[in-house]
Amino acid sequence: MNLIRQHAEVQFSEELAELKKQDTGHLPPNWLLTPQAVVTYLMGGKLKNGFEVSPKYIGDRRLMEIAVATLTTDRALLLYGLPGTAKSWVSEHITAAISGDSTLLIQGTAGTGEEAIRYGWNYARLLAEGPTEKALVTTPMMTAMKNGKIARIEELTRISADVQDTLITVLSEKTMPIPELSMEVQAIRGFNVIATANNRDKGVNELSGALKRRFNTVILPLPDSANEEVDIVRRRVASLAKSLELPVQAPALQEIERIVKIFRELRNGVTEDGKTKLKSPTGSLSTAEAISVVNNGLALAAHFGDGNMNAQDLAAGIMGAIVKDPVQDKIVWKEYLETVIKSREGWKDIYRACRELS
Incomplete structure (x- = not known):
């Protein structure tokens, strides 16, 4: 297929493969690369075998180290800043390097409902069979939890406050209750969330104090020079x-x-x-x-x-x-x-x- 734009893990597959070959450090659970190799992928550099990794983010290396280190903990990552400061770009590339799949994406809008974050239902099947696992429609968040991958949320502050708060249990308990089936989905190690927010939207749907505590915030600035x-x-x-x-x-x-x-x-x-x-x-x-x-x-x-x-x-x-x-x-x-x-x-x-x- 002649795609306009490939996902980061496809476009930069050669670089990711070379980094994997050279990577000898400690791998966090379900990570494809070590945190050091992820930062090298983001910032660029020359590997021991002479292979050149192109920079994806041009700026303060320490910010990328903080962002990547956050994802090894139980805190989620919030990339915050002005429009055009590469928040989505960085989110995609971090996820590509860690999980090898940057497509587990939830786009935040004023119309984003709980079902976009938690789960939905196949209503034809629901009417025919009642609430069953087969009638359940999984979301990128649920898929990430089941497979120990990273889910991405774009424009978190565009989502209404009551829907935002559905994330609290997911981020604190690493669990997604499904009361209709008297069951829950528990996250596999390696699961985490990267969200982006635009400070031009400050005051639109501010994060609650409880939700803010579940995120480590990294502010991406405009270029220094x-x-x-x-x-x-x-x-x-x-x-x-x-x-x-x-x-x-x-x-x-x-x-x-x-x-x-x-x-x-x-x-x-x-x-x-x-x-x-x-x-x-x-x-x-x-x-x-x-x-x-x-x-x-x-x-x-x-x-x-x-x-x-x-x-x-x-x-x-x-x-x-x-x-x-x-x-x-x-x-x-x-x-x-x-x-x-x-x-x-x-x-x-x-x-x-x-x-x-x-």
């Missing part, structure tokens, strides 16, 4: 362009650097040199959005240009990422365009392209 952020964008764009088979030249490093600079300055409310204070737009202007802008520019260059991404290919994506509120953000963007970009040496092309769209 511009160089670090440029490196993340460059690597992800190269990977995505390859998987999408875009017939286009790789973007010039200068173009990625310009997008990252624009996003960082507006995000921080000050120019890189610290001389000019700026208003910040309502959006997060995350690294993920910078990646999206470059990919959109590559698609325009490939299908409606000469295959070389230029300022005109980037302008629409930049404006789309910044101007989320058509009134407030438009003022912020116009001010930045006229006071910063216009006077910046070597930026005339991007100024003209954005000005034409404005």
Whole structure:
């Protein structure tokens, strides 16, 4: 099958296999790799046999060590941070390296009910036979418990508080009661949960104190430096362009650097040199959005240009990422365009392209 995107354990199967060959440490129950090897998979590095493992997370290694170590205990892991700080990406890759299966996923929304976390019923069978094990519809959480794997919950704070609290028994007692059948599912060693939450959703459905105590929280920050952020964008764009088979030249490093600079300055409310204070737009202007802008520019260059991404290919994506509120953000963007970009040496092309769209 010609899939748009493969699961991490498939896409990086060669790296995981090489790490497994070289892995000589103590394996926690039902883990495929040792905690040290999992962190190497996440951060990248050269193995003893010279094999290169690509970095999946570019940032503080200690954060990844804390996250992985948490999963060896009886505490679940909560990855918390701004949109676009690689929470889902890290969750998927940690699970792929530990369990070899990143697909045990529950997507949190306002409409997520208890049956998405605990279990559901095949109603045709339920009506015909009554409550039986065969009529039970298992969830990713139940499957993870039965097989000693890691379940993932995306956007935990999007789930209503009463549904969130169904996790308390699962996380504290490692048990899922099924009162209709007078039975329970007990977790096999190796079971744990990784949840993600967006701090822009703070106050939407706050976790109860009881549930917070069941999680160890690791805050994933925005990249510390511009160089670090440029490196993340460059690597992800190269990977995505390859998987999408875009017939286009790789973007010039200068173009990625310009997008990252624009996003960082507006995000921080000050120019890189610290001389000019700026208003910040309502959006997060995350690294993920910078990646999206470059990919959109590559698609325009490939299908409606000469295959070389230029300022005109980037302008629409930049404006789309910044101007989320058509009134407030438009003022912020116009001010930045006229006071910063216009006077910046070597930026005339991007100024003209954005000005034409404005």
